[in-house]
Amino acid sequence: MNTPITAIPLPASAPLLSRTGWATFCVTLIVICAVAPVLNLWVPAGSMFHLSDYGVGLVGRIMCYAICALAMDLIWGFTGILSLGHGLFFALGGYAMGMYLMRQIGLDGNYKSALPDFMVFLDWKELPWHWTFSDSFVATLFLIIAVPGLVAFVFGYFAFRSRIKGVYFSIITQAMTFAAMLLFFRNETGFGGNNGFTDFKRILDIPIATQEMRMTLFVLTGLTLLGFFLLARWLITTKFGRVLQAVRDAESRVMFSGYNPLGYKLTIWTISAMMCGVAGALYVPQVGIINPSEMSPANSIEIAIWAAVGGRATLIGPILGAFIVSGAKSWLTVAYPEFWLYFLGALFIGVTLFLPQGVMGLVGRILSRKKGERA
């Protein structure tokens, strides 16, 4: 294809990335983190201001999704690389956390053995090698970041080095997560097969099923989301971030200008994968289960749709998108289970056809029109 030669102006910052925009967002997030525990723990259950445990679980879960959406925004929105394999990184982080939680069950499992139940069931006598560090919380924290990061780094290095991009890249990331799912379904890989990990009892020797613990995890997730948001915002305003956006808009020109996109793409790809890993690790203790279906290609595509619905390259948009889509999902799958897939499908089509900028684009258009009227 011949690209017409026209000067491309530097991309202007999206309106809601303005100082007031993101400051409002940060304050909202902090307020949520501060108010939710009060409403849940100290407001009596009968009161209309009481936040139910279900609500806490739901919002906590969606905040994990929002971290994924944010990670997706960095790699897709700002770098133009659509990954259909982010579910894998999410699940890897989750599995690292799950292994630690399985060890924390200790002797309280069904078989009263120091080994996790599924290993007793398979008649294994000792822990396989990759469980070596699973009893240490510090090592687990390290693995949560290192494992998805390493997988992403190796995969990304080979993919970006041979300049695979666009749809090709999307499809091989999909193959990657599909292959990993098949692998984790196997019993002999030592990840619990079909059932994965569940029945967690404790974290750091504190019972996991209490209201206080749930609230702690909730606040922790909120703060992580906030931290990652600030990190992402800082990243894209640096020179590094500008190069990423240049790679997205005209990769050949970036190369002709003397930059090697490999390092830039690889760095943001690895960071994005690590963020997903952290999200997965926060997700698992909150929902109490992790199994290979988290790696199914459909889950990864759903992450992309959160980013698309909210609006790519806006940072706040994907987070909103995660809340809108997941919120609608948890409502519709209960209220109208047979219509949920119609709704999701229509959302995919509608957003791509009519809202290429997502919700944020819509809001931006309305705002600028108002401004125009005022002027």
Add this chain to the structure above:
Amino acid sequence: MVKRLLLIAYILIATSAYSMSAEEVKGMTIGDTDTRVAALNKAMLEANDKTAAFLQALADDAVKLAGDKVFIVKGDKAFDAVTDVETALPDDTEDVINNNRMRGEIDSALAALKLFSNDDTVRAAAVKQLQSDADETKLPLIEKALATEHNASIKAQLGMVRAAALLNSSDQTKRLEAAQLLAGSGQANTKTMLLERLKLEEDSAVKVALGAALRQVESALAWGDKLGALFSGISLGSILLLVALGLAITYGLMGVINMAHGELMMIGAYATYVVQGVFQKYLPGAFDWYLLASVPVAFMAAALMGAVLERSVIRFLYGRPLETLLATWGISLMLMQLVRSVFGAQNVGVENPSWMSGGVQVLGNLSLPYNRLVIIGFALFVLGSVAWLIGKTRLGLFVRGVTQNRPIASCMGVNTARIDTYAFALGSGIAGLAGCALSQVGNVGPDLGQGYIVDAFMVVVLGGVGQLAGTVYAALGLGILNKFLEGWTGAVLAKIAVLVFIIVFIQKRPQGIFAMRGRSAEA
């Protein structure tokens, strides 16, 4: 069951001619299992229909014991087992308890007796049952049957059973004979039999003979295995080809990332299901030919759906591949839910027509099922048609023209928008044909397409986007590679290995096996 009843009826009619001694009856009924088995084997040497009836009664738990009198209970009447006279059942009867070993012996004795049935199928079944538990005690019986057998294939099988029985004989010469006999059989269970014997064998001469026999069987088996893997590889390749061929047009030629491709296949499979239902209801006589009628229906249903999708959604997304991907994923979700709403979430049953069941037996352990053969032929037919359509017809010329250079094609007076619709409908129709074929080898359910979509993309990408020939090589290559790895590592690991192979391959050669020549820096 019916056969067993027939046998009993036959036995009852012929009963009066023979009889059993009281010792035989008591021996088989009273005492511990060892003595009962010994008595049973002894009785089998002079077995007659009376013996069969008595054994059947034993197997059915219809034999009762009072002191040393044995009774057979039939309905509410009781007969003396020795004299066959109807008698009143004493009050203090006990049930005869058969443990598992005794039951096994009784069953195989009954099977052995069936060797003398007049019905070929009954005899064949009896031979099959004996195969698993042949031992020396049954040898006289088997030899007796072998002498009277006239059906060649049953005779051959019976010979194998005899060899198996000989193999565990205590006589060294007999074991040597068995080794020689078994060497000629190319069957998997012969190998296990020989291996088991080899472990127990102490006589060195027999050991050598067994080893030689084992090697001979193994080499025959290895050939069968290799050919079998090759055949199933080609069979899988033909399915992959059907699945990917439509995608090679919509994605390869037109550049549409059609994630709903799998669901178009599902529509083809459900169209086959509907045609089957129509034939069952209105044309039960011609039911065997429903599949032929469903081929054009599956094509049209999927092609129509494809045309609607192209006109309503996809045409607005040309040139935005990643958006197309998301939109078509949405379409696939809606189509799946639509099928669930109409046909239910369960799998539906699509039957093979009778001419597609069965297969050709080529080697001892290799048989080629007809439905696989038909699908290979069908894939070739579809491939030929597509090649002709794209290469030789005016429509194909337009499609190639629009693919290569849309503005110039448009300048030449080609209605590019209409060609897009036709081409997309063609690709979708081929997906429908693939669905029709898949309905004959797998489950038909709303998730049918999901399992194939990743594979389909892999094949097209591996073959080189825009290259029909590449798609063919990639499909067959992947199919055969997958099946050979499967024999070596198991199905799931083979699948993973193939995916990893593709990922690595694309890293090395992003343009696929066959690259399009061009000067574009973005290719």
